[in-house]
Amino acid sequence: MAFSQPLPKSLSPSRLADFQACPRRYQHASIERIPQPATYATAKGRFVHYVFENLFLLPADERTIERTREFVAPAIDTVLDEQVRSDLSLDEAMLEKMLGETHEIIDAYFAMEDPRAIASEGVELRLGVTVNDTRLFGILDRLDRDADGNLVIVDYKTGALPNRNFDSQTFANAELYALLCQAKLGETPSKIRLLYVSHGESVERNVTDVVIQARSNAATNAWKKIQRFYDDGDFPATPSTNSCRFCAFKDICRKNGVPVPFR
Ligand code: SF4
Structure with a gap:
């Protein structure tokens, strides 16, 4: 079956993760563009990202907890649009829950770091580059400059903490952002910080050229497969507990007829 929809022009870290988890998911999400209804978790994630994005658009000395809380009310209108409200069947109780959890996250975040002391190079940075004929594009939550003058990639996470052994996927998206920074900005970040803001904890990993090369190869190989599956008109389903x-x-x-292991 040939697709009537065009192949996307670029590959983002999250779409690459879709493809690596299950090529059929990539087909539904990126080729056929079947809408994925918002869930409470995805809406809360966008809500919290909105608050922290706006916090870092303030001059450094104004990034107080009081100013941060001021972004919660605007997030209601901006993030919780009609479609999201309908997807969630949002009622007063659910909204109160989300607002309460967001204020707890703000408290937890301010216990982790003082944003007034952060030298931010930018937030929601849109980076696109072509590497080995593969067009990569991503939006980086935050790029900092540390006390030693090195770039640090910062990614906010509102989900569960990774287990102690961090599987290779924990840093995968951020490592691809490091490749984007290297290729676009001509400077390799020295470190990745994942801020698990719901838990007030962060995990960090140094960036190496070996890792960047490995992520580059993985993205290039995935893009070749995507082009092949697209030409074949079929992306195989690889159901599993984790991916489904x-x-x-x-x-x-x-x-x-795909044997999905969940009801
Ligand atoms: S339900 Fe499972 S098999 Fe189907 S697209 Fe999603 S991950 Fe793939």
């Missing part, structure tokens, strides 16, 4: 658990396309897959 939070996938929005379970019902479609079941209708197509």
